Amino acid sequence: MNEKEIVLSGIRATGNLHLGNYYGALSKFVKMQNDYDCMYFIADLHALTTTPDPEALHVNVRNILAEYLAAGVDPDKATIFVQSDVPEISEMYLLLNMHVGIGELMRTASFKDKARKQLGIKDDGQDIEKQIIGTDSNKRVNAGLLTYPTLMAVDILIQKAHKVPVGKDQEQHLELTRRFARRFNSFYGVDLFPEPVNFDFGGKPVKVPGLDGSGKMGKSEGNCIYLVDEEKVLRKKVMRAVTDEGPKEPNSPISEPVANLLTLMELTSAPETVQQFRDAYADCSIRYGDLKKQLAEDILKVTLPIRERYLDIVNDDAYIARVVKQGAERARERAAKTLAEVREIMGIRKFY
Numbered sequence: 001m002n003e004k005e006i007v008l009s010g011i012r013a014t015g016n017l018h019l020g021n022y023y024g025a026l027s028k029f030v031k032m033q034n035d036y037d038c039m040y041f042i043a044d045l046h047a048l049t050t051t052p053d054p055e056a057l058h059v060n061v062r063n064i065l066a067e068y069l070a071a072g073v074d075p076d077k078a079t080i081f082v083q084s085d086v087p088e089i090s091e092m093y094l095l096l097n098m099h100v101g102i103g104e105l106m107r108t109a110s111f112k113d114k115a116r117k118q119l120g121i122k123d124d125g126q127d128i129e130k131q132i133i134g135t136d137s138n139k140r141v142n143a144g145l146l147t148y149p150t151l152m153a154v155d156i157l158i159q160k161a162h163k164v165p166v167g168k169d170q171e172q173h174l175e176l177t178r179r180f181a182r183r184f185n186s187f188y189g190v191d192l193f194p195e196p197v198n199f200d201f202g203g204k205p206v207k208v209p210g211l212d213g214s215g216k217m218g219k220s221e222g223n224c225i226y227l228v229d230e231e232k233v234l235r236k237k238v239m240r241a242v243t244d245e246g247p248k249e250p251n252s253p254i255s256e257p258v259a260n261l262l263t264l265m266e267l268t269s270a271p272e273t274v275q276q277f278r279d280a281y282a283d284c285s286i287r288y289g290d291l292k293k294q295l296a297e298d299i300l301k302v303t304l305p306i307r308e309r310y311l312d313i314v315n316d317d318a319y320i321a322r323v324v325k326q327g328a329e330r331a332r333e334r335a336a337k338t339l340a341e342v343r344e345i346m347g348i349r350k351f352y
Ligand code: TYM
Pocket: 008, 009, 010, 011, 012, 013, 019, 020, 021, 022, 023, 024, 025, 043, 046, 151, 152, 155, 156, 164, 165, 166, 167, 168, 169, 170, 173, 206, 207, 208, 209, 216, 217, 218
């Protein structure tokens, strides 16, 4: 019997990974692989909801696989797989959708956000339901975007995962997953799915800020530091990060752009270094040029070794193929078992 708790998490195949992905997810993947039964995947089906370019999708999947491996995910300790290599997920997605309400999906923050983007409208506080229903077929919100949380719940439930290391922005999706698990268990009077929880070593899940002064780091925000950024590019990005005009009097409250840089520093630098800059802000002696230089230095200590390994791995097709083939086999084994249980519970039984 398998005694270790099951951990599962994934990242969408929409581009290279940034520091938000790293501190929100990937760095935890690496730490957890020694103590848990870990399964990490590339969500290529989820990526289709926003990035339907076939060539880009395939390249993105390979790049992220290489980034997982370069960051230290070990295929001998963890199962690494591609979502679409497990067709059981797609079938269970159909089945679970029968127990999911359109209303609860439409209320999801990420759906509203991405639906607005697909329609090209700003968030003016208005409900977007009418706009979604009223749009013609050229300007549409795809149905896959609406059912995104069902697919994510299936990723988790089909492996019967207990812990799901993700960043703060994914908490609502996890909450829905728990709700769907409870609903399924209670509707059929079974005890099939555990209720999965987020996991973070430090306690609270992180939200990594961007370099543009406000909001989180995100691929679509253009405010990212990528794990594979070249040294020069990375330094330039950090040196150009938004700050403020500097504190005018001692012990002023820290403005958002500067607080964001200090948050990045807390993730990458030694605690004494962060304190030194906090003190300098408090007594008005802070020099943002120094802060940025130090920050770039400390980020590079994390990213450059990853970049080096990435460049070795990303063109090693044979190695990548071996890793995902082995991963797909392991992931399918568990998924097929759960799917068979779900079919039986829901009354989908064979006559032959
Ligand atoms: P995705 O691809 O948007 O993000 C991947 C992971 O990176 C985290 N993340 C961040 N964390 C902190 N600060 C940020 N600025 C930041 N930006 C991104 C996300 O929280 C996430 O952990 N729906 C998922 C993919 C997925 C999944 C799953 C995850 C599909 N099925 C099953 C776990 C379990 C997503 O869109 O991640």
